[in-house]
Every structure is written in structure tokens, then in C-alpha cells.
Amino acid sequence: MRTDVTKIHENTPHQELTEGLMMFAGGTSKHFCTGEWRTSTPVFIEEKCKQCLLCTPVCPDSAIPVRDSRRADFDYDHCKGCGICAKVCPFGAIEMKEGR
Amino acid sequence: MSNGLEIRWHGRGGQGAKTAALLLADVAFQTGAFVQGFPEYGPERMGAPITAYNRISYKPIRVHSNIYTPDMVMVVDETLLESVDVTAGLKKDGAIIINSERSKEEILPYLKGYQGSVYVIDARAISQQTLGKNFPNSPMLAAAVAVSGVMEREAFLKEMRASYAHKFAKKPEVIEGNMKALEMTWDALSEELKDAEKLIA
Amino acid sequence: MAKKDRMSGNEAVAYAIRQINPDVMPAFPITPSTEIPQMVSTYIANGEIDTEFIPVESEHSSMSAAIGAEAAGARSLTATSSCGLALMWEELLVAASNRMPVALALVNRTLSGPININCDHTDGMGARDTGWIQIYAENNQEAYDNFIQAYPIAEHKDVHLPIMICQDGFITSHAVENITLLEDEQVREFVGTYEPEEYLLNPGKPMALGPYSISAYAMEARKNQEIAMENAKGVILEVADKFRALSGRGFGLFEEYRTEDADFIMLIMGSAAGTAKQAVDDLRKKGKKVGVLKLRVFRPFPATEIAKALSGCKAVAIMDRCESYNGNGGPLGSEVMAGLYREKIVIEAVNYIYGLAGRDFTVDHVYEIFEELEKAVGEGKTVEQFRYIGLRE
Numbered sequence: 001m002r003t004d005v006t007k008i009h010e011n012t013p014h015q016e017l018t019e020g021l022m023m024f025a026g027g028t029s030k031h032f033c034t035g036e037w038r039t040s041t042p043v044f045i046e047e048k049c050k051q052c053l054l055c056t057p058v059c060p061d062s063a064i065p066v067r068d069s070r071r072a073d074f075d076y077d078h079c080k081g082c083g084i085c086a087k088v089c090p091f092g093a094i095e096m097k098e099g100r
Numbered sequence: 101m102s103n104g105l106e107i108r109w110h111g112r113g114g115q116g117a118k119t120a121a122l123l124l125a126d127v128a129f130q131t132g133a134f135v136q137g138f139p140e141y142g143p144e145r146m147g148a149p150i151t152a153y154n155r156i157s158y159k160p161i162r163v164h165s166n167i168y169t170p171d172m173v174m175v176v177d178e179t180l181l182e183s184v185d186v187t188a189g190l191k192k193d194g195a196i197i198i199n200s201e202r203s204k205e206e207i208l209p210y211l212k213g214y215q216g217s218v219y220v221i222d223a224r225a226i227s228q229q230t231l232g233k234n235f236p237n238s239p240m241l242a243a244a245v246a247v248s249g250v251m252e253r254e255a256f257l258k259e260m261r262a263s264y265a266h267k268f269a270k271k272p273e274v275i276e277g278n279m280k281a282l283e284m285t286w287d288a289l290s291e292e293l294k295d296a297e298k299l300i301a
Numbered sequence: 302m303a304k305k306d307r308m309s310g311n312e313a314v315a316y317a318i319r320q321i322n323p324d325v326m327p328a329f330p331i332t333p334s335t336e337i338p339q340m341v342s343t344y345i346a347n348g349e350i351d352t353e354f355i356p357v358e359s360e361h362s363s364m365s366a367a368i369g370a371e372a373a374g375a376r377s378l379t380a381t382s383s384c385g386l387a388l389m390w391e392e393l394l395v396a397a398s399n400r401m402p403v404a405l406a407l408v409n410r411t412l413s414g415p416i417n418i419n420c421d422h423t424d425g426m427g428a429r430d431t432g433w434i435q436i437y438a439e440n441n442q443e444a445y446d447n448f449i450q451a452y453p454i455a456e457h458k459d460v461h462l463p464i465m466i467c468q469d470g471f472i473t474s475h476a477v478e479n480i481t482l483l484e485d486e487q488v489r490e491f492v493g494t495y496e497p498e499e500y501l502l503n504p505g506k507p508m509a510l511g512p513y514s515i516s517a518y519a520m521e522a523r524k525n526q527e528i529a530m531e532n533a534k535g536v537i538l539e540v541a542d543k544f545r546a547l548s549g550r551g552f553g554l555f556e557e558y559r560t561e562d563a564d565f566i567m568l569i570m571g572s573a574a575g576t577a578k579q580a581v582d583d584l585r586k587k588g589k590k591v592g593v594l595k596l597r598v599f600r601p602f603p604a605t606e607i608a609k610a611l612s613g614c615k616a617v618a619i620m621d622r623c624e625s626y627n628g629n630g631g632p633l634g635s636e637v638m639a640g641l642y643r644e645k646i647v648i649e650a651v652n653y654i655y656g657l658a659g660r661d662f663t664v665d666h667v668y669e670i671f672e673e674l675e676k677a678v679g680e681g682k683t684v685e686q687f688r689y690i691g692l693r694e
Contacts, residue, residue, distance in 0.1 A: 001498050002506075014521035019461060019529075020400040021514050021522045024499050026507030125477045129307040138476035141418065141659075160479075162575035164440070164472050165663040 005031050029078075034061055038081035040096050044073050048093035055085040055094065076100075104134075104157025105248055105300045106167045110186050111176035114146040116237040120176065121152035123241050123263075128156040128250050130259050136161050149184055156250060156300060171299050174244055175199060176223075176236055181210040192216055195299060197243045199223040199236050219247060219292060221285055230280040238278045242285035249298025253286055303548070304482045310438070310473035313445040313480055314380070314406045314466070315340035319350055320488035321452065323404075324375035324495070327355035327366035329385065332418050333470040334408035337380040360385040364392035364403075371401040372510050374500030376452065378403060382470055383410035386424045390431070396463040397432025398526060399511050402455035403463040405433070406448065409571070410470040411658040419659020420470040422571065422622040425599070426632050432526055434464040434533050435600040439574045441478050443597075444468040446544065446551055449483070452492050453540045459532040469572040471659070483548060491547055534601045554603040556595040557610060559585060563592030565674045566611060568637060569620040570596040573655070573662045577620075580667030591671050596633070604640030611641065616649035616674040621687070622656045630654075630687040649677050655690035666690050 003024040008017065018024065049071070056064045056071055063079035065072045086094040107124070111117025118139040125137030136155040142148055153167045169189040178200040180186065190196060195217040198207055204220045211218065223239035231238075245256050260282055264275045308316065315337050318326070328338035344350050353375075357363045363379045370377040381389065386407060396403050411421040425435060434454065438444040447466045455464040468474055483491075499508055514522060538553045545551045558578050560566055567577050574595035584591045594610055594617075596603075611617050619638070621631025629635060634652025641650060653670060656662045670690070677684045 010517040014524045017518065017521050017525065019525065020398060020510070021512055021518060022399070022499070023509035023512060028509070122477050125307060129479065134479050135307055136476055136478050139471070141471060163579045163664065164572040164575045166661050168663070
């Protein structure tokens with residue numbers, strides 16, 4: 001009964017939807033590119049970043065990847081441009097610009 | 101006896117009329133009969149008049165309504181005689197059994213000229229004597245079985261001993277008292293019942 | 302080997318629960334269903350079953366906990382009556398739309414007001430459009446038999462819907478009657494163990510349950526749920542056949558009693574069906590061609606099957622133990638008549654309301670109704686619709 005989430009979209013007929021719309025799969029939000037929704041975009045200014053990592057946990061879409069204890073550039077496939085990370089950064093290392 | 105035997109119990113909430121009706125259903129079940137035992141709930145309070153019913157038949161019982169023309173009426177609390185029409189619908193060839201310390205002659209005026217058999221049992225006195233407390237259930241059950249003819253004396257006593265042994269497994273001291281109450285009641289009625297026809301046939 | 306016994310309807314359901322030994326039972330007491338959780342807790346305390354009993358603070362919680370347990374992968378159930386079912390209302394729809402095969406022992410009781418504790422079908426009928434399967438019983442035997450069939454129906458892969466096993470409060474729940482019981486082993490084998498393919502407490506197989514659904518999906522989900530309810534009809538029949546093979550008892554969607562040549566049929570549900578059958582036997586002795594259609598399965602509603610079963614008679618009395626306050630009769634009346642119309646079966650159909658809040662329903666009432674039907678057909682007399690039976694006027 002495992003679900004192939006890539007086959008479910010707004011044109012899927014009812015026969016091919018899951019029972020009770022349950023999702024028999026994990027981590028499916030990866031397949032859902034919320035980055036399309038973005039009308040303003042955070043820009044990572046690496047030289048100002050102290051790697052305090054305050055931005056990572058506040059991101060609602062887990063769009064700030066961390067590798068080897070250091071944050072990398074944004075995952076723009078999933079960043080909705082909400083700007084919380086820019087608000088929380090104490091060092092001005094994230095700036096919001098208009099558009100995608 | 102095509103429609104089986106129908107019995108109506110009158111008591112007060114907390115006195116055990118419902119329990120007595122269920123016990124009678126148990127006894128009749130042991131004879132292989134089809135049975136029903138059910139209460140009719142009014143105000144759910146101690147002391148409020150309550151009614152319970154039995155149907156006993158050798159054919160499956162399907163009716164699920166109350167009983168309006170009983171073959172037998174059991175009055176567990178005689179104070180109800182003044183407020184409840186206990187003989188309502190009672191069949192002329194039926195019987196009524198009343199728990200009272202008064203004589204049959206004193207009770208008759210309350211029965212609106214009922215023509216059938218009338219039995220009076222002093223269940224309180226029997227219970228006080230055998231159990232030291234007023235538990236009218238056992239005497240009333242014995243009277244119901246004896247008058248209806250659902251079971252013979254010895255078979256009934258044997259059945260009840262087994263039932264009490266199960267029910268009072270944790271207080272066996274009350275078994276003998278209850279057995280004595282059954283025997284006393286049965287024997288008190290035996291003279292009157294000698295020539296009476298069984299209600300259940 | 303079948304065992305002959307006598308017990309009340311509540312005892313019979315509790316006995317079935319003991320034999321099934323489900324995983325989780327959250328419950329909150331309410332008359333007249335209280336004895337069921339009470340007896341089940343006794344079985345648990347005596348070590349006869351290892352069901353997890355959860356005492357909760359309300360029926361909203363008992364249904365929520367039953368859904369949660371079921372989602373986690375446990376076979377769960379609860380019991381309730383009247384206002385208890387009303388308080389579950391929101392959760393009843395959640396159980397059904399999340400496709401949880403929860404079982405509920407419903408002991409039918411009226412709802413306020415006036416405040417009353419006795420039987421009618423107001424509670425069950427109030428939940429008729431919540432997506433639950435509903436099966437009604439005539440007596441303690443059927444309440445027992447239906448409960449044993451509950452999980453095989455609800456958990457069937459083509460169904461996956463919650464199920465209510467209903468019986469009449471006090472009239473059967475508190476009445477001791479004869480019963481034939483199956484052996485524990487027979488029941489366990491019949492019901493089987495619960496092995497859901499997907500459930501929450503399943504390491505390595507994550508899943509999301511009850512997600513928010515935008516309009517683009519919700520209507521499709523409802524359709525699938527509706528199809529499951531239609532599927533339930535066939536599954537109920539299959540399970541009934543298997544149960545009959547095991548026990549020699551039982552009916553499918555409804556029981557047809559002496560209807561084969563009947564001119565007049567009473568369609569009725571629950572304990573009063575027994576009274577109606579007795580009256581039919583009495584009337585048959587007088588040469589009257591009368592019969593009873595006892596509805597067992599109310600949800601899914603077998604409209605077509607009922608219409609066909611009624612097609613040979615001249616008139617039907619449709620008996621509702623529930624007032625709908627819609628100026629158009631009771632739920633059974635409305636649904637049966639709609640079914641007749643759709644099948645283009647034109648017979649005299651009269652809806653009656655009886656037995657509200659414990660009002661007694663007797664064989665005399667049945668005689669009276671059949672007499673009225675006969676006059677309606679024979680003398681062309683117009684019959685009042687949704688008349689109250691036994692009303693003081």
C-alpha cells in the first residue's frame with residue numbers, strides 16, 4: 001500500500017488517490033517544491049556569517065542545509081521567502097531581495 | 101399453555117424485585133424453558149415503585165413488550181397495594197402473591213374483588229428469622245416457583261444451593277440462611293397448594 | 302460445541318468482546334450501555350483478556366482514543382448510548398473519513414428532551430450520516446452474533462470503515478433471555494487477528510494520517526469513502542454467510558418473515574420486530590396475509606433490495622422509532638419510500654412513529670396497523686402519514 005507521492009496531483013482521479021488521503025510514505029515534503037511560492041528571496045552573505053546556526057532551526061521549510069556543522073547556501077527549491085531567517089540573524093548575513 | 105406463563109413483579113427501587121425476576125428466569129432456564137426477565141425503569145430512585153416481568157414458555161419467546169394480562173403477580177412491598185393497581189389485567193384463573201404480615205382476609209379488600217388465587221407470605225418474618233435481615237427476595241422467589249409450578253421442590257432446592265454456592269462463594273455463611281428461607285416459604289405454602297393446579301403446564 | 306445460556310443483551314455483547322479479546326477499549330459510562338465497559342473491565346481484572354482499558358473523561362475522548370489506538374495499529378472499540386453518542390459526533394466522522402475500522406456497541410436510548418433514559422433510535426439515527434456501518438439487533442442473540450461479525454466486516458480491505466452494533470436500550474440490553482454461545486476458539490478463529498497493512502506504530506514504514514485536504518482532493522476522498530460503504534453491503538453478506546455456516550444462525554441485510562405471499566408487510570428494526578412477528582403469527586391463524594421485513598443493516602441502506610422485497614405486496618407500514626422533526630416522517634419512512642420510487646414500485650406505503658422514549662409497542666398495535674393498511678387498500682381510505690402509535694389523544 002506504499003504511496004508513490006510523485007503520482008498524486010490535482011488531476012489524479014479518485015480511484016488513484018489513497019484511502020482516507022493517507023500518505024503511506026515518509027519525508028514526502030521533499031517532492032513538493034514550495035520555492036515556487038517565493039516573491040522575495042533571502043540572500044546568504046557568507047563573509048558576514050559567524051556560523052552561529054540560529055537561522056537553521058527557525059526555517060519552517062528546512063531550507064537551510066547544514067553540513068559538517070556549517071550552514072550552506074539556501075535550498076531555493078523549498079524556500080518560500082518568508083524572511084524569518086533574515087530577522088533572526090544577528091550579523092546581517094541574510095538579506096531579503098524582491099522577486100525570486 | 102400456548103402463550104407461556106407471564107408474571108409481573110411490583111416492588112420498590114432497591115428492594116430487589118428486578119433481581120428476583122432475574123433469579124426466577126435463571127431457575128426456569130434450568131428446566132429447559134425459554135425465558136425472559138426484564139425490568140421497567142421509571143424514576144431511578146430508591147423507594148420508587150418499580151415493575152419487573154417474566155415470560156416463561158416451552159416455545160421461543162419473541163414479544164418484547166411489557167406484560168398487561170399476567171398469569172401471576174408478585175407484590176414484594178405491600179405498601180404498594182394502596183397506590184398501585186396490582187391486579188390490573190391479572191387473569192381470573194391466575195394468582196397473586198403478596199408479601200405481608202397481615203392475614204389473607206385483611207389483604208383481600210385491597211384486591212378489588214380479584215377472583216383468582218391469593219397467597220400471602222410473610223417474607224420479612226422468614227427473612228429475619230433465617231438471615232437476620234429483611235431480604236424478601238429468597239422467600240418471594242420460592243413462592244413464585246411453588247405457585248407457578250415451574251420446578252418441583254427438591255429440584256428447585258438443589259438448583260438454588262448450586263446457584264448460591266456460586267453467588268456467595270466469598271461469604272458462604274449466608275448460604276444456609278437463604279436455603280432455609282426457601283424451604284420455610286415453600287413449606288408454608290404447601291398446604292394451600294396441595295390441590296391447586298400449576299399455572300405452568 | 303454451542304453452549305446454551307441465558308443472559309442480558311449487555312452481558313451478551315460483553316461476552317463477545319471477551320471472546321474476541323480486542324486490544325484497546327476506551328469508554329465512559331452512560332445508561333443503558335454502562336454494563337458493557339463494566340463487565341469488560343471485570344474480565345480484564347480477572348485476567349481473562351489482555352485488552353487495555355482506558356478510563357476517559359468524556360465520550361468525545363473515548364472515541365478520540367479509540368481512533369488513536371486504531372491508527373496506531375490496535376483493534377479498538379468503545380460502547381455508548383444517547384448523549385454519549387451525540388458528544389462523539391465530531392469524532393464519528395473523523396473515524397469514518399480516516400477509514401478506521403473501530404467497533405462501537407451502541408445501546409440505543411433516546412436523547413433529551415424531555416429527559417428520558419429509555420429506548421428509541423434517536424441516537425443511532427442522529428449518527429446515520431456519519432459514515433459508520435450500522436447493524437441493528439432484535440434480541441440478545443443477534444446483538445452477540447452481530448458483534449462477532451463486526452470486525453470481519455469493518456476490517457475487510459474493501460471496506461475499512463467503522464461499525465456500530467446496535468441494540469435496544471433496556472428492552473434487550475437489560476432483559477435476560479436464552480442465548481446460544483459459540484466456543485471461545487470458534488470466535489477467535491472467525492474474527493482472526495488484526496493485521497493492518499499500514500499503521501502508525503510501524504518502525505521503518507512512516508505514514509501521514511488525516512492530512513489537511515484542499516478542495517481539489519476532498520471530494521474525491523468522499524467518493525472513495527462512499528464506495529467503501531457500498532462495498533460493505535457485499536462484505537456484510539459474505540460475512541453473514543460464513544457466520545451462518547459456523548453457527549446456523551443469522552440474516553443478510555434484512556430478514557423476511559412470512560412475506561412470500563404477504564399482501565401487507567410491516568418494515569421494522571430492533572426489538573419490536575419480535576413483537577411484530579408474534580402478531581403476524583396470530584393474524585396468519587386468522588387467515589390474514591401479513592409479514593414482517595426486519596431491517597438488520599441500516600447503513601449501508603439496502604434501498605433497492607428492500608424495494609424489490611416489497612414489490613409483491615399491496616401495502617407496507619414503515620415503522621420509525623425516531624422523530625425527525627422535519628414534517629416529512631421518520632428516516633426509515635423517507636429512505637424506503639425514496640427506494641420504492643426509484644425502482645418504480647407503486648404500493649401503498651405508510652410511515653408510522655412508535656416507541657419513542659420507551660413507549661411500549663405491543664402486538665395490539667401491530668394488529669391495529671395491519672387493519673389500517675387493509676382498509677387503505679380495500680376501501681381506498683386515505684391513511685394519515687407518520688402517525689404516532691399509542692399516543693393519548
